Amino acid sequence: MSSVNDHPTGDPKIVLVGNPNVGKSVLFNALTGAYTTVSNYPGTSVEVSRGNCEIRGKRYQVLDTPGMYSLLPITEEERVAREILFTENAHAVIHVIDARNLERMLPMTLQLVEAGLPVILVVNIMDEAERIGMTIDCSLLQEKLGLPVIGAAMARKRGLKEIRDALADFDHRRRALFGYAVDLEQDILKVASTLHGTYPLDRRSLALLLLQKDEEVAEMVRQIEGERFAEVETAVKEVIFERRVDLHLRISLERKRVCKGLLDGVIAQLEGQGVPFSERLSAWTVNPWTGFPILLLVLYFGLYQFVGHFGAGTVVDLLEGKLFEKYLNPWAIALGQHYVPWVWLRELLVGEYGIFTLAVRYAVAIILPIVGTFFFAFSIIEDTGYFPRLAMLVDRIFKKIGLNGRAVIPMVLGFGCDTMATMVTRTLETVRERVIATILLALAIPCSAQLGVILALLSGVPGALAVWTVSLLVIFLIIGFLAARIVPGERPMFYMEIPPLRLPQARNVLVKTMTRMQWYFIEIIPLFILASVLLWAGKMTGAMQWLIGVLDPVMRAIGLPSRTAAVFVLGFFRRDFGAAGLYDMQAKGLLTPVQLTVAAVTLTLFVPCIAQFLMMKKERGWRVSLAIFVFVTALAFSTGWALDRFLLFSGMMS
Amino acid sequence: MKCGFCGREIPDEIPENHESCGLCPGGCRKVHCPHCGYANPLVPRFLRRWAKKNDSKKED
Numbered sequence: 198m199s200s201v202n203d204h205p206t207g208d209p210k211i212v213l214v215g216n217p218n219v220g221k222s223v224l225f226n227a228l229t230g231a232y233t234t235v236s237n238y239p240g241t242s243v244e245v246s247r248g249n250c251e252i253r254g255k256r257y258q259v260l261d262t263p264g265m266y267s268l269l270p271i272t273e274e275e276r277v278a279r280e281i282l283f284t285e286n287a288h289a290v291i292h293v294i295d296a297r298n299l300e301r302m303l304p305m306t307l308q309l310v311e312a313g314l315p316v317i318l319v320v321n322i323m324d325e326a327e328r329i330g331m332t333i334d335c336s337l338l339q340e341k342l343g344l345p346v347i348g349a350a351m352a353r354k355r356g357l358k359e360i361r362d363a364l365a366d367f368d369h370r371r372r373a374l375f376g377y378a379v380d381l382e383q384d385i386l387k388v389a390s391t392l393h394g395t396y397p398l399d400r401r402s403l404a405l406l407l408l409q410k411d412e413e414v415a416e417m418v419r420q421i422e423g424e425r426f427a428e429v430e431t432a433v434k435e436v437i438f439e440r441r442v443d444l445h446l447r448i449s450l451e452r453k454r455v456c457k458g459l460l461d462g463v464i465a466q467l468e469g470q471g472v473p474f475s476e477r478l479s480a481w482t483v484n485p486w487t488g489f490p491i492l493l494l495v496l497y498f499g500l501y502q503f504v505g506h507f508g509a510g511t512v513v514d515l516l517e518g519k520l521f522e523k524y525l526n527p528w529a530i531a532l533g534q535h536y537v538p539w540v541w542l543r544e545l546l547v548g549e550y551g552i553f554t555l556a557v558r559y560a561v562a563i564i565l566p567i568v569g570t571f572f573f574a575f576s577i578i579e580d581t582g583y584f585p586r587l588a589m590l591v592d593r594i595f596k597k598i599g600l601n602g603r604a605v606i607p608m609v610l611g612f613g614c615d616t617m618a619t620m621v622t623r624t625l626e627t628v629r630e631r632v633i634a635t636i637l638l639a640l641a642i643p644c645s646a647q648l649g650v651i652l653a654l655l656s657g658v659p660g661a662l663a664v665w666t667v668s669l670l671v672i673f674l675i676i677g678f679l680a681a682r683i684v685p686g687e688r689p690m691f692y693m694e695i696p697p698l699r700l701p702q703a704r705n706v707l708v709k710t711m712t713r714m715q716w717y718f719i720e721i722i723p724l725f726i727l728a729s730v731l732l733w734a735g736k737m738t739g740a741m742q743w744l745i746g747v748l749d750p751v752m753r754a755i756g757l758p759s760r761t762a763a764v765f766v767l768g769f770f771r772r773d774f775g776a777a778g779l780y781d782m783q784a785k786g787l788l789t790p791v792q793l794t795v796a797a798v799t800l801t802l803f804v805p806c807i808a809q810f811l812m813m814k815k816e817r818g819w820r821v822s823l824a825i826f827v828f829v830t831a832l833a834f835s836t837g838w839a840l841d842r843f844l845l846f847s848g849m850m851s
Numbered sequence: 852m853k854c855g856f857c858g859r860e861i862p863d864e865i866p867e868n869h870e871s872c873g874l875c876p877g878g879c880r881k882v883h884c885p886h887c888g889y890a891n892p893l894v895p896r897f898l899r900r901w902a903k904k905n906d907s908k909k910e911d
Binding site: 216217218264266271272273274579580582584585606610617621623624693694696697704708709711712713715716 | 862880892
């Protein structure tokens with residue numbers, strides 16, 4: 198490990214650490230004043246600020262580290278911050294935390310203390326915490342932690358004098374020890390007792406990092422222990438094998454438990470002010486009794502009303518029904534007939550599957566308003582911090598289908614784009630989870646554009662949307678439930694820190710919506726044009742008619758007109774292209790309510806688009822992806838057939 | 852930039868060796884959060900300055 202030594206001084210060092218955006222830099226500026234230097238940490242592009250300060254006549258060097266969430270690094274910034282902690286031999290490490298998020302940030306204080314670092318805890322942003330009615334007993338926390346704890350509001354320089362006094366009087370020989378569960382303590386001891394070298398951090402902390410498979414620390418131990426490393430490695434492997442649980446999760450949960458005990462009696466809510474509304478709402482969103490009604494409200498107003506009615510109804514009517522159908526298409530067709538004498542070229546540009554009359558119209562007039570409104574609603578929900586709460590809410594249900602709350606990430610992303618979501622399944626912990634999530638994404642999660650068009654289509658037919666929703670939900674749960682029992686593998690636990698619930702910021706929402714729309718538009722226009730060229734070629738050569746002829750018996754079996762075959766072919770090219778084709782057929786009055794519902798369910802379940810299939814192949818390999826392809830196709834048409842029979846015999850939608 | 856899912860800070864600099872799936876025409880426009888894996892949209896250049904104004908209000 199290298200060290201920050203382009204500014205060598207013999208002055209004792211003060212290192213500032215903490216999560217991003219907790220006020221470290223404000224404290225750094227308050228301590229050091231104007232004369233500071235900023236340089237890249239050796240061998241990285243990460244900036245580290247250094248300055249000096251004088252307290253009671255003694256000079257100190259102050260280092261402001263990049264934001265870090267844990268002593269177990271993930272990003273380069275965290276790696277650099279940890280390296281500074283390990284190599285700088287600090288006189289004091291000031292851990293700055295946000296008073297409003299004490300419970301979330303205190304586990305890192307524990308890690309720093311465990312590492313044997315001389316920690317001073319600064320509970321910053323106290324003014325904001327008090328504004329929302331929180332009181333924090335810093336003296337009690339200091340007593341429990343056994344280290345100096347100072348309440349501060351650095352933006353107002355509140356607490357600066359106390360920090361300077363604490364630095365001058367600091368004696369880090371006193372330190373508390375936090376005990377974990379007996380079995381974990383035994384594991385820590387087993388690994389720690391194999392470490393004999395001299396380390397920059399405590400053996401207990403080293404053992405914990407080794408058990409969490411920290412490769413950098415393992416390498417450091419290998420170099421220091423030399424031949425004795427085999428003994429360390431064996432001890433770590435034995436613990437991991439014996440426990441057969443995710444030790445990272447186990448240790449995080451233990452730290453969480455210890456922090457809860459430490460904070461008992463430390464945080465209080467002022468009388469009369471009660472718990473802030475945002476926190477009560479946050480608690481409601483993860484409680485199953487209130488969380489599911491809230492989820493239904495979000496889906497009803499966010500998707501059904503805003504995307505389904507406004508985006509796919511009002512805006513599409515305006516663009517497709519009025520602008521394209523009345524003005525642009527007739528004008529383009531007239532131009533084609535007047536200036537293009539060759540039938541093949543006229544067909545290619547303004548024919549049934551023409552680049553302008555089909556590709557541009559679908560992309561601009563049908564898909565864009567729908568995905569635009571979808572992305573807007575999605576960005577608002579995302580910016581409030583609702584998604585991690587949704588993950589906690591569905592964790593229990595997802596466990597029944599072989600997944601856990603972490604799988605909400607690919608599932609939520611699947612409602613944007615299933616191809617990208619399939620790639621994100623690699624973030625799931627086990628192969629079993631990845632396979633189950635890939636199947637469910639391919640089967641029952643419609644992408645944003647397909648969802649929007651289907652919502653628009655079905656919301657005009659009484660009962661159709663309810664039948665579609667129930668069908669997909671039942672298929673999703675049954676297949677997930679069966680897959681959980683058939684696919685072998687481990688069942689991991691789920692734990693995540695939940696960020697605060699907040700009001701969405703207009704600028705954030707607009708930037709995210711515009712970014713996603715730009716990405717979508719760049720992606721779909723060339724593909725829609727390519728699809729329309731292929732369809733045109735199919736029509737001109739008769740291949741399209743042949744394909745429709747091949748699929749005709751299948752269409753008849755599930756009660757759909759022959760022309761729907763083209764929709765399914767389009768759907769394989771792109772999911773939304775197929776849905777737009779269905780929209781077109783419905784607009785022309787070619788489908789009954791039963792046919793429309795059956796077609797929508799079958800098309801949603803039908804094989805993923807070609808891009809998603811390629812991604813499945815890339816992530817899961819040929820064998821698994823082909824098996825999923827065949828299974829999904831068979832299940833989609835079987836469900837379509839069963840639904841058609843059920844709706845006809847029950848007379849539900851006749 | 853903050854992750855839209857876990858709320859943690861995503862480093863501004865994207866590592867040179869970052870892997871993309873290669874399926875999006877015109878290159879990758881997403882950044883996966885190193886902490887949770889969520890795919891965040893990469894803000895296009897023409898919106899970057901506008902988006903940055905938000906960041907300048909932060910404490911740190």
